Amino acid sequence: MSRPASPGAPSEAHNVLAITPFRRLWISLSLSSLGDWLSLLALISLAVVFTADGPHLARYLAVAGVVAVRLAPAVLLSPLAGPLADRLDRRWTMVVGDVLRALLYISIPVVGLLAPGSGLVWLFVASFLAEVVALLWTPAKDSAVPSLVPRKLLGQADKLVLFTTYGTAPVAALLFAALASVSNLLGALLPGMAKPEADIALYLNGLTFLVAAAVAAGLPIPSHRPGKDDESPTRDSRILASVWNRPRGAVGGPLLTGLTLGMLATVAAGGAVIGAGRLHAEALGAGNAGFGMLFAAVFGGMALGVVSGPRILKKLSRRRMFGVGAALAAFVLLPAGAVWDMVLTVFLVLALGVCAGVAWAAGLAVVARETEEEDRGAVHAHLNGTARLTLLLSAVLAPVAAGFVGDHALPVGPLTYDLRGTGVVLSVVGLLAAVAALVAHRQVNKGDPEAGPGLIPELFAALRGVAVPVEGTEEEKPTGAFIVLEGGEGAGKSTQVRELTVWLRDQGFEVVSTRQPGATKLGMRLRALLLDRENSHITPRAEALLYAADKADHVQQEILPALRRGAVVISDRYVDSTLAYQGAGRELDPDDIRRISDWATQGLVPDLTVLLDVRPEEGLARLGGAVDRIEAESAEFHNRVRKGFLDLARQDPERYLVLDAREPQEKVTREIRRRVRAFLPDPVPSNAEAVTGMIPVIRNN
Structure with missing residues (x-):
């Protein structure tokens, strides 16, 4: 029997964008998201620049610090910020939040220029304050969507908002790489900047937030009376709680264990690239331009995998698709840390992103198909919370571990092999993720009702676009x-x-x-x-x-x-x-x-x-x-x-x-x-x- 064709990307986005107030909110969100991603790239770059003359380990710790300051507040402080955000006016919270973030990010290169000795300290302080502001801004944005969109289009709006939030990441990375590729010209035109592309990226970041604030100021978001009824339904106020409070019953068995392990494997692999990518690109002689390309490859590959994987492998069991995607994402990271060619590394990281995207799309499809509706929210919360925590730990610990490993020259006969700490960390993370992904594949595929006679025959059949008969069923495969x-x-x-x-x-x-x-x-x-x-x-x-x-x-x-x-x-x-x-x-x-x-x-x-x-x-x-x-x-x-x-x-x-x-x-x-x-x-x-x-x-x- 043929398996169902995969649903394509939502073709109804134009319907919800036809609503003028929501379209303006979407523009504001797009600019804010672009600014967020651009600032992360610029801040990591500046952290490396500010510690260039310091101890070897300081550069790695500075990068880890930037990642921690950017990712940790959302995980640790959301329970405190959420109730406060629900008692503030939504529209003005968005406007003031965007203005404050613009001023904070613009101040970082200004302080670095006027007081170089305080540049790194202010970078951490301003970044932390900007993330605290974002904790108030995000719930206001989330709760504004239902007030601008009819109930029947709310699902489309949520999908578009989610796609925009992460879809701007590769755009920001490519923009940063383009700025870095002309850094020599920028340095000649703008003398005195520590790193022209990073400074200009932060100025552009501030500009995007100011424009987003201007757009949000004109949104017809109805005023509301503060109270418990106004708590935003999508805020991340229980990330840690969702990690520890694992769903129980049938949904909490081997299937959820396998899904959690496999998704963590892909997240850990991607987080290691984000955390160690800047210093690894520098070791390969590519600097900020190479870091931008690695960043774009991770997130662009994930988007490509989410969209194309279920279409190309539509005849493959979703459980097997999940296991294969997670395992390949981990295995691809192994050579990515060992090769010393920037172009090949970018292609390997792109493959990692594609495989991770395929795994996530298949995993969410398994959740949608095989869990009861009343359990689905708890499963999504558990997977999302665990993934966020894993991303934080992986992205922060990767540069720290690379700094302690250090760089070494190993003699190999008449030649020497440069063993870089970032490369060792990427390969080790890839190995650990591969082990977790293989265990996840075994757990998820226990009792798969769609599984064919074997993984390899079914995979090749899916690539050819044909279905493989399912073992143990009384029904025969259609031959007509x-x-x-x-x-x-x-x-x-x-x-x-x-x-x-x-x-x-x-x-x-x-x-x-x-x-x-x-x-x-x-x-x-x-x-x-x-x-x-x-x-x-x-x-x-x-x-x-x-x-x-x-x-x-x-x-x-x-x-x-x-x-x-x-x-x-x-x-x-x-x-x-x-x-x-x-x-x-x-x-x-x-x-x-x-x-x-x-x-x-x-x-x-x-x-x-x-x-x-x-x-x-x-x-x-x-x-x-x-x-x-x-x-x-x-x-x-x-x-x-x-x-x-x-x-x-x-x-x-x-x-x-x-x-x-x-x-x-x-x-x-x-x-x-x-x-x-x-x-x-x-x-x-x-x-x-x-x-x-x-x-x-x-x-x-």
Whole structure:
């Protein structure tokens, strides 16, 4: 059985950004997040500069101090700052918070220029104060979102805010690397700066916070009366408590242990790169530019892994995907600490980020699928809190350990090998993380209901885009081909189903042509109920559930039996119609529609989906006669449906064949046949070919 296709990145972001107040809040958040990441890079760089003439260990301790000052307050002081933040006006907390952070970060290079001896001390003080301000700013931002966004779009808004918070990290890193690459020119233009790129980054950082404050000042956030009811629902006020208070019961068994270990392995690997990256890049002769590239590689790779991993490996068990991603992320760090080439190190760190992103995406998918809804919040809190604490410890201890290891020249025959403390630490962290990831893989995959006969066969099958039969199940893996024709009203689907059916039967295939809804006895009753114009009282949610009921009966009664005996199944409409009509057309949450449909269809995904695209007004004009309940919907509804189909095709181009339904019927038929030929099964059993010595040939007509 095919596993469900991975959901793509949210295509509804433009919907929530169409709300002007939220769009302004998002702009303010984007600038603040960019400034936060840029300041972290600049402060680590300045810590190295301010300790350049001091003892060897002082440079490593200074870097560790900067990381600790930036990460520790959120973990240790949130329980104190959260209640205070909930009693302050949200809008002015954001405005004043951004202004204060701007002034604090701008003051760091100014003090370093005017009083070099006090530069490092003020760097720590200003950084700590800025983080304390951020502890008040973050809850105000989080609690402002629900007041600017309708409840039905709140999920989209939260996803966009989370993506923006971490998505600005690689942008800031690339900007810092670009500034560092022209540092000589900046130094000539701006004499007296300790490190031009770091100073300019902090000035830019201050500017972004000031602009963010100006944008936030105009937000129409309603005033509120302080009280317990106003506590922000998403603040990190219980990070340490969530670490120690592990969820109990079924969810707290081997599965959660494995998920926690695997995620900690990836976080520890990434944290070691962040903490030791600046000094390691300097050892490789790349300085700030190299550090910026390493930072961008970690976070850019994670974003790439989160988005692309579930798409590329969509046939792979999510538990195995998690274990493989975590293990590869750890193993990649081993050579990253041993090689002495900056370009190769960046590529290895990029691979680490990608694998870590794949692991996190798969791990969260496992949590969503295999934990009860009432337990899910506690599991997420536990994983998030443990990850935050691990990141803090890893990023702080990595430079400290590197400083104590020191740099050594080891004789290797006639040559010498430069053993750097940062390289040793990266490799050791990679080794420890690999051990943890392997244990996590074993724990997570105990009793995996989706697991195939073995990791390697399933992994290679997933890379080829095919599913591997699951051991220990009574159901057989479908051996036939599943083709679906989709499109709006009047697109010509029924005609093309008929043409394709006749052509394939001429080639010797067993073909089952069907439609949704209405292919079974239950389906016929549901079809009459759904399409009768007298039933205008059916609500969108009820409509979606009725379509899901038809699909569940259709797949179990008709489609799967035909596929298991090797037939070619051609369906007029399938799950994508529900996503387009009820998701886009009725404006229901597409993630909810997808989950319901995946469950109803047992995760069966077509081998090919042919989308016959036609403008609604042209398609409806072809119908003639009386129209049913769906056909009678407004032009706006049908335009949303068409856009929904095209968005689905863009998210999964390998599965889709998009054709212009305005083209002549014969041309459309030829294009469908050309695509179908590529994956058709053999119409004659292999044992029959052994007897006859004949190979079936598909005619090019």
